[in-house]
Amino acid sequence: MVKTKLTVISNFIFLGFIHYPKLKVIFELHWLMYLVTLLGNIILISITILDSRLHTPMYFFLSNLSFLDIWYTSALTPMLANFVSGKNTISFPGCASQMYFSLAMGSTECVLLSKMAYDRYIAISNPWKYPIIMNKRVCVQVAAGSWVTGSLTTLVETMSVLHQLLCGNSIIDHFTCEILAVLKLVCVDTSKVQLIMWLVIRVFLFPVLMLLICISHVFILCNILRITSVDGRSKAISTCAAHLTVVGLSSGTGLSTYLKPSAVGSQEISKCIALVYAGLTPILNPITHSLRNKEVKAAVKKLLSRNALCALLIHSSK
Numbered sequence: 099m100v101k102t103k104l105t106v107i108s109n110f111i112f113l114g115f116i117h118y119p120k121l122k123v124i125f126e127l128h129w130l131m132y133l134v135t136l137l138g139n140i141i142l143i144s145i146t147i148l149d150s151r152l153h154t155p156m157y158f159f160l161s162n163l164s165f166l167d168i169w170y171t172s173a174l175t176p177m178l179a180n181f182v183s184g185k186n187t188i189s190f191p192g193c194a195s196q197m198y199f200s201l202a203m204g205s206t207e208c209v210l211l212s213k214m215a216y217d218r219y220i221a222i223s224n225p226w227k228y229p230i231i232m233n234k235r236v237c238v239q240v241a242a243g244s245w246v247t248g249s250l251t252t253l254v255e256t257m258s259v260l261h262q263l264l265c266g267n268s269i270i271d272h273f274t275c276e277i278l279a280v281l282k283l284v285c286v287d288t289s290k291v292q293l294i295m296w297l298v299i300r301v302f303l304f305p306v307l308m309l310l311i312c313i314s315h316v317f318i319l320c321n322i323l324r325i326t327s328v329d330g331r332s333k334a335i336s337t338c339a340a341h342l343t344v345v346g347l348s349s350g351t352g353l354s355t356y357l358k359p360s361a362v363g364s365q366e367i368s369k370c371i372a373l374v375y376a377g378l379t380p381i382l383n384p385i386t387h388s389l390r391n392k393e394v395k396a397a398v399k400k401l402l403s404r405n406a407l408c409a410l411l412i413h414s415s416k
Contacts, residue, residue: 110193112186114273115369131377132175138384139164141398149397155232156221159214160384162241163207167380170203174274174376193275198256201277206248211345212307213240215314222334223321251298258291259284272369311345343386344379 146152146161173196188196217240221228259281272279277295281288318338325331 109187109189109268110275111269112188112273113269113271114186128175128373128377131381132171135167135171135380138381139168142384142394145394145397149400152393152397155217155228155237156214158237159210159217159241162210162244163214163383166203166207166210167383170200170207171376171380173199173203188275193270193280194256194260197259197275197277197280198252200274201255202249202252204248205252206244208307209247210241210244212310212314213244215311215318215345218338219314219318219321222318222325251302255295255298258294272372274372276368276372278368315342344383 142164143161146157217232220231224231255277259277267283267285270276270279270283281291284291315338318334322331322334322338325334
């Protein structure tokens, strides 16, 4: 077999939902969802920084999660906007960047969610020792470890796939440079690449991390049942329910995309799942985790009243 040089492929063409042209309206709706995602996550990050009452490990991790969501949606939205304008091509460097950043943010989120589950377990089981165990240094190390783990595992996957792109076929049956869709362009043996992805995704990211999350929440449930205070029990349940909602949505879409057999389901279904994950998860994260909490609501009101007072003083001074 004659191998074609990688530099021959300078651009990729996305098919998108070519068989369902009416679904183009979803891409237009995604712009609105993207703006809502930016607004919600930026508000959460801002009030976490500005309000000292939110300088806790939980909100520190939630700020990291919000930052992840902003990066993830920003990596995908420009391509979806191109579909609305009729442009469905992307350069090779652009495709490589999009593949890496979208997959890295998703992988980092999986690691971070497992660490957040452990954080909730410590907070509920050892509330008095919690500030000592989860001190500032530990929180920074946990967050940094999540980012490094997600970035390095994605780098291994991305490089293993891009190194195999030796064919002249440049048509991607997707609306983004999703790694499995790009892998289908390879005309050489991909067993080694699939082994790497199998080890990273099907052994480490999903089973191991999901097991850690499940174990943490089992212990959390046991500790919740021991709480005698009604308010304390309801607050603990609310916090865990919010975390499990995001975990369920993230892991559900990930499992259906990366762990199902290749013969099961069509590519159109995979694209729909990816679109749902890209649109809904980043919006739900700030809503389910934070924006409905009393502490966050109080911080938002305080910030708005402070800004209103500043505006009033500036106007009166004129």
